[in-house]
Amino acid sequence: MSAIVSVKGSQKKVHPEISRFFADLDTELKLAKARTPQTKGKDENSNKFVKWIYPYDGNLDSEEELIDTIEHVIADQCNSQINTGTGLPPDVLFAKEKEYLRPLPGKVMLDSYIVEHHVETADSRLLVYHKGKWYSVPPECMNQRVDIYPIEDCIYIYFRGRLVAKHSISQKLKNYKHEHYRAAYEAVSGSSPEIEKRAEENLEKLERIGL
Numbered sequence: 065m066s067a068i069v070s071v072k073g074s075q076k077k078v079h080p081e082i083s084r085f086f087a088d089l090d091t092e093l094k095l096a097k098a099r100t101p102q103t104k105g106k107d108e109n110s111n112k113f114v115k116w117i118y119p120y121d122g123n124l125d126s127e128e129e130l131i132d133t134i135e136h137v138i139a140d141q142c143n144s145q146i147n148t149g150t151g152l153p154p155d156v157l158f159a160k161e162k163e164y165l166r167p168l169p170g171k172v173m174l175d176s177y178i179v180e181h182h183v184e185t186a187d188s189r190l191l192v193y194h195k196g197k198w199y200s201v202p203p204e205c206m207n208q209r210v211d212i213y214p215i216e217d218c219i220y221i222y223f224r225g226r227l228v229a230k231h232s233i234s235q236k237l238k239n240y241k242h243e244h245y246r247a248a249y250e251a252v253s254g255s256s257p258e259i260e261k262r263a264e265e266n267l268e269k270l271e272r273i274g275l
């Protein structure tokens with residue numbers, strides 16, 4: 065599918081966004097050879113459902129009866145019929161597949177692929193801009209472009225496909241996470257036994273003046 069992979073001659077290249085999606089799912093994408101699908105026979109059987117409806121012609125009185133027959137009678141017949149390619153009915157193979165299924169990832173990760181987002185550059189203060197307010201990021205993001213996803217009452221900040229910060233949407237002008245500010249303070253002032261205290265004091269000053 066061109067939405068997943070680009071083909072140039074004998075070379076195939078999976079689109080970066082698709083690669084990132086499968087990495088987030090912690091699973092592997094395997095590309096099939098063209099015109100050589102591997103199936104359980106489920107699609108092939110389902111596509112024949114019109115043939116399975118013929119015996120009921122003239123015996124169903126409403127759309128509801130038709131839907132019920134397809135869902136509870138014909139579907140059962142399709143899923144229990146032995147497939148000539150596999151030698152097994154789809155129901156049996158599906159039961160085996162379920163042993164390998166894992167829970168879906170978090171809603172936030174999935175939403176990040178469909179929710180509109182914007183790209184911002186983190187400044188030297190380790191802050192990125194979102195709707196009139198500033199939010200902190202780790203030092204590795206300084207002067208780098210990051211993706212900002214507003215989902216419900218939080219913003220999720222991704223750097224190179226990895227979640228690096230999460231903030232509750234705030235009315236404060238500047239929103240620093242303590243660990244981000246401390247890391248920035250260390251980069252400027254150097255490490256010292258009192259670095260934690262100094263960072264905390266500076267954050268309290270910013271809080272008092274409403275920044």
